[in-house]
Amino acid sequence: MTPPQSPGPWTRARTWLQAHPRALDAALAAAVLVCMIVGSFADPGRHGGPKWGTHTPDALSLTLMVLGAGTLVLRRARPMIVLAATGALSLVELVTGDPRTPVAMCAVVALYTVAARTDRSTTWRVALPTMTVLTAAGMLAGPLPWYAQENIAVFAWTGMAAAAGDAVRSRRDFVGAIRERAERAERTREEEARRRVAEERLRIARDLHDVVAHHIALVNVQAGVAAHVMDKRPDQAKEALAHVREASRSALNELRATVGLLRQTGDPEAPTEPAPGLHRLDELVDTFRHAGLPVEVARADHGAPLPAAVDLAAYRIIQEALTNVQKHAGRQAKAEVSVVRVGPDLEVTVLDDGRGQDAPPQDGGGHGLLGMRERVTALGGSCTAGPRYGGGFRVHAILPVQNRARQATEETQTGTRTEPRTQTQTQTQMQTGNRV
CATH class of the missing domain: 3.30.565.10 (Histidine kinase-like ATPase, C-terminal domain)
Incomplete structure (x- = not known):
């Protein structure tokens, strides 16, 4: 037999992160902060891609990025509060700071979390105002022209975050529903098996009662007759004892046939005598x-x-x-x-x-x-x-x-x-x- 293989490092890491969600949120917040800081040093170019070294974030932008990333640590416990906080920080950056600084990335992650942890109607009731307010603030109150690609990017990223979170929630609900149906089907099979076992036990109990009660009653009567006539009429006593022997043999045969139903695989074959009937x-x-x-x-x-x-x-x-x-x-x-x-x-x-x-029976009935x-x-x-x-x-x-x-x-x-x-x-x- 092959010994079980130990899980790999990635499997162990994923299991540990699932058991410690706050650590996973802290790691995500740190990654978002690094991405925002690195992106703040780039000036998006119109042709040829972004240009590095031509743009430096100011102190306000760095403060807003640190605060926004820090609030993401609580995104699972307080998703709505985190979305409101990151949305407010992004709004401040779009209006008063440098709109090229990607502080809105925190709001995108928070909006994704809300969409993934709530229902669809709540998602769009929250996502539409967030998308509208942030985009309108950048277009109407920001220093850049309203058609600047930074403003369009805010609208696009917030919309994709809401859609992606809703898709993840839908898939999770779908998988949960499939798992629940499978568990319900398994419980139903187990209940059906228990019910069939109970019915079979009841049927066997009825057969055993019928066999034992019938034959033992006959044995009791014939034994009483034999005891009564043993001294005066031995021939009649012998006949009664013969009936006792016949009833005992019939009882044993029927008991053997009934108990044969309880045999397991590999046991000797059960009797093949047909069940009794009106014949x-x-x-x-x-x-x-x-x-x-x-x-x-x-x-x-x-x-x-x-x-x-x-x-x-x-x-x-x-x-x-x-x-x-x-x-x-x-x-x-x-x-x-x-x-x-x-x-x-x-x-x-x-x-x-x-x-x-x-005299009435003393056993109280059967x-x-x-x-x-x-x-x-x-x-x-x-x-x-x-x-x-x-x-x-x-x-x-x-x-x-x-x-x-x-x-x-x-x-x-x-x-x-x-x-x-x-x-x-x-x-x-x-x-x-x-x-x-």
Whole structure:
């Protein structure tokens, strides 16, 4: 690996000057003073360029040049005051002194600073009077003829200073706007990445909850049955333990498939088993029947293929609802499951006639109903859950099928995405009972 190269002397000097702007202003003021003093010894010639040694500045001109250059040290902190001071010194030189002395150079630098550090309207509100006053003073009150090139030079240099300062300010604002847009785009990408990570974590959490709650509930029921009949009916106890083993194996398989989503690059391949859906509804219902819960199923979905998200959501809703029936409805409860295709929607309903447990659960509830609501809301549907009149519990979910597919197509074509409603907005769609 090549070691990093140290910055050159020019880079170090520029970095130091940027960190000490007052030193840079002092150096600029000294340079302007040197240029003014050197230029004051030259007499501009009409032909052949300037003539040196024919002109010597007087004491007033030297004093005005020193004062004008000295005020430039404060040009960043007080640009308007510095412009007024240098403009006044230049005006004195044009009227009472030798107009060939370039004191107006200080006013040119000050005007550039004002233009570079303010807005355009302020620049021209200040530049036009400065240009007009200095040029008019040289033409009308100075000792030289009004058409002298020194007077024209004052007008030209002040105008170019204002234009150059405005151009520098515009470029700086343009670069700043580009940098701000880049930073905003970077923040937007980071926020989008965090949002996607949060959504994925929430989805995995829902899957883990559904898998664990369903299978552990079945294991708990079958283990209780085995313990109850172990002494008197060992054959039935063996059958219950076989169901416990099967439910445990299914739980491990689904957990392995879900946790496989969290694998990093280079890890062993995750299971390739497809996600569960309504095609496994009979298998799901059989697990509850083996656990002692009578379940009746009625389907009128025409066997039409469903989008993967809708198929998985319908399966998980039925799984969670039947798990709640198994845990909370009581031993004599029965459950009914219906899956009906109504126009562009798929309606899933789970009913039970249970009276509830003799004693309320001690854990205060879980996240089953919340997970169902989040699944349905993410698909743009609605979900209600609550006690039935006369006893029992009802879970009813409406899952859009065609609308969801059309929305996905539109999002792909337009590159937009509709954000799901917040939890507070969707809580009114569900009336929760005392179930997890």
